Amino acid sequence: MTLSIRMHTLNQDAGRVHSTHVTDSTPGIFPGPGESIPIPAVSFRRREVMNSSCEGAGTLLLVEEETRTILDRKEILERNGYRVLTAHTDEEALDVLHTTPGIDLILMDIELGGGMDGAETAVKILDDRDLPVLFFVPRTRCEAVKKTGGVTSYGYIMEDAGEAVLVASVRTACRNFRKRLQEKNEEEALRESEARLQLAVQCAGIGLWDQDFQRGTVIRNREWAEMIGYTPEEIESGLHRFLALIHPDDLPRIKAIIREHEAGDVPFFRVEHRMRTKEGGWKWILNMGRIVQRDPEGKPIRAAGVHLDITDRKLAEQEIERQLAEKEVLLREVHHRIKNNIASVHGLLSLQAQSVTTPEARAVLQDAIGRVQSMRMLYDNLLLDSGYQNLSARRYLDALIDSIVRLFPEEKGVRIEKHLDDFRLDTRRLFYVGVIVNELLTNVMKHGFFEKSRGLIRIRAKKERSRVVLVVQDNGKGFPEGFGTENTKGLGLTLIGMLTQQLGGKITFENRDGARSVLVFDVNPK
Structure with a gap:
């Protein structure tokens, strides 16, 4: 199996199109550096097939020296629906063609008679106009046909042929001419399409490959070879050559992906891998392809695809990843230092709270410790989470609630129930929620109960579609x-x-079997 571009040539004498397969070894199919691709002019209006079919109607030019003969033939043709123009000499025929469109x-x-014979006149006419020509030949002068060897003709009619033969010959010639023009249009369209394909392949640097499973060969174009520094002649057609150029670390993954496609599990394959260049370096290649032909048992017969050089893109991605890694290390270090500073403030406030003797001063310090603690817990979660944009609300609030409760060791009889959905919030909004929880929970622990040994606090955080609902409920004496x-x-x-x-939210306070605080806000505020 070979990679081929089907080139068509027109045999004017036979009115047929012949196809030729050209492989990648043919010079010029995929032009190299410095070479140009000949692009046919765009034919927005290609050669028109005859508007009026002369198979049953149309305009004919009858060129005949003898007046009687020309009149007889004109009468026959007009009787069969044709419009007939006449000329007796080659000069008259050329004049009629130049002055009369639509023949x-x-x-x-x-x-x-005159200066030129019929064959010479036909040659001159065809240089100017592409028309079908029928020759009248004397039955006794068949050797005269040899004169038309260089003329594109559409048949010969014996001079003494009857009406049926004459009309049938005209119709057949018109039919063949129409067919030839259609083939020319198709040929021109094909040439333009192939030229544009070659231009696109060259300009985009697309490497093409065509694999024949039965022969075990892979045909590649010039761009495929030059992508890794070779010429087409230096690249062997076997599959083993391609596999030998792939980076050893990428080879198992590529084989697995291709096997999956060959088994029919996926419609095509797309894989990025490295290939060794002629100079010994590595280039990143985007390899895309699919099986285009299978046998009746489903086994692959032929596959085709493309190679794209994505080295610059991969290097840019690697540089971005390197810079992001550096920034992540720096950011973690900054967060770690901030966390240590917050811990120092927390420790100083705790020492101060232990040293004061008045309940009022201790209460103020405990409030401050709670607020600092909410910040500390946030930074703890930042260091644990790989992403700094959004954090787990459950993990943050769960740890924060426990740390707030520990600030009130004398309230060991108070029971805490937590019902926290696992959703994520950005760090700014999550910090706001943490401070609110700290204030609400601290207020309950300090002022919410008559008998602390029987106290119960329920904390619920739930995401309902696009909004978050936070509820802090106790069974104490309620709000004043x-x-x-x-x-x-x-x-x-x-x-x-x-x-x-x-937060763009709303908070309400109500007494319902104790104090109940409800905070509601949208996850994505407008």
């Missing part, structure tokens, strides 16, 4: 009258109000 066929005596974020002087409620506004 469909010429009938000409092979032996004209007028409790809320409006017109408050307390720092905790002020923070809750400000952060709720930043």
Whole structure:
């Protein structure tokens, strides 16, 4: 099996198109550097097939020296629906052609009088116009046919032929001429298509390959070879040569992908791999292909595909990955230092809280410790998570709630129930939620219960479609009258109000078998 471009040549005498297969070894099929591809002019209006079919109607030019003969033939043809123009000499015939458009066929005596015979006149006419020509030949002068050897003719009619033969010959000649023009149009379209394909392949640097499974060969074009520094003549046609050029680390993966395609599991294959160049370096190749022919048992017979050089793209991707890795290391170091600084602040506040003796001062310090703790937990999660844009709300809130409860060791009788959905939020919004949870939970632990040994706090965070609902519910004594974020002087409620506004959400406080706080906000605010 070979990679071929089907070239068509027109045999004008026979009116047939002949096909020739040209393999990649033929010089010039895939031009190299410095060579040009001849592109036929675009024919927006190709050679027209005759508008009026002269098989049953049309305009004919009858060239005959004898007046009587020309009149008889003109009468026969007109009786069969043709329009007939006449000329007695070669000069008259040329004048009629130059002044009369739309002539469909010429009938000409092979032996004209005057300066030129019929064959010579036909040659001159065909240099100017592409028309079918029929020659009248005397029965006694058949050797005169030899004169037309260099003329594209569409048949010969004996001078004494009857009406049926004459009309049938005209119709046959017109039919053959129409067919030849159609073939010329198809040939021209094919040449233009092939030339544009070659131009696209050359300009895009596309390597083409065509594999014959039965022969065990792979034919490749010039671009395929030059992509890795070779000439087409230096590349063997066997599959083993291709496999030998693939990077050893990529080869098992490529074989597995191709086997999957050959088995019919996927309609085509697409794989990126490295290939060794002639100079010994490596280039990244995008290899795409598919099996285009199988035998009745489903075994592959032929496959075809393309190679694209993606080395520049891969190098750019690797550079981006390297820079991202460097920035990730730097970012982790920054987060680690910030976390340590927050831990230092947390430790200092804790020491201060242990050293004070007044309950009021201790309460203020515990509030500050809780707020710092929410920041500390956020940075702990940043260091654990591979992505810095969004974090797990469940993991963050779960650890934060436990750390807040530990700030109140004297409240060991309070039971905590957590119902947290696993969804992700960006770090800014998650921090706001953490501060709100800290303020609500701290308030409950400090002021929410009559009997601390029987206290219960339920915390629920749930994602409902495009919004998040956070509920903090206790079974304590409830909120005092007028409790809320409006017109408050307390720092905790002020923070809750400000952060709720930043979230674009709404928070409500109600008494329902204890105190109940509900925060609602959209995951993707407008």
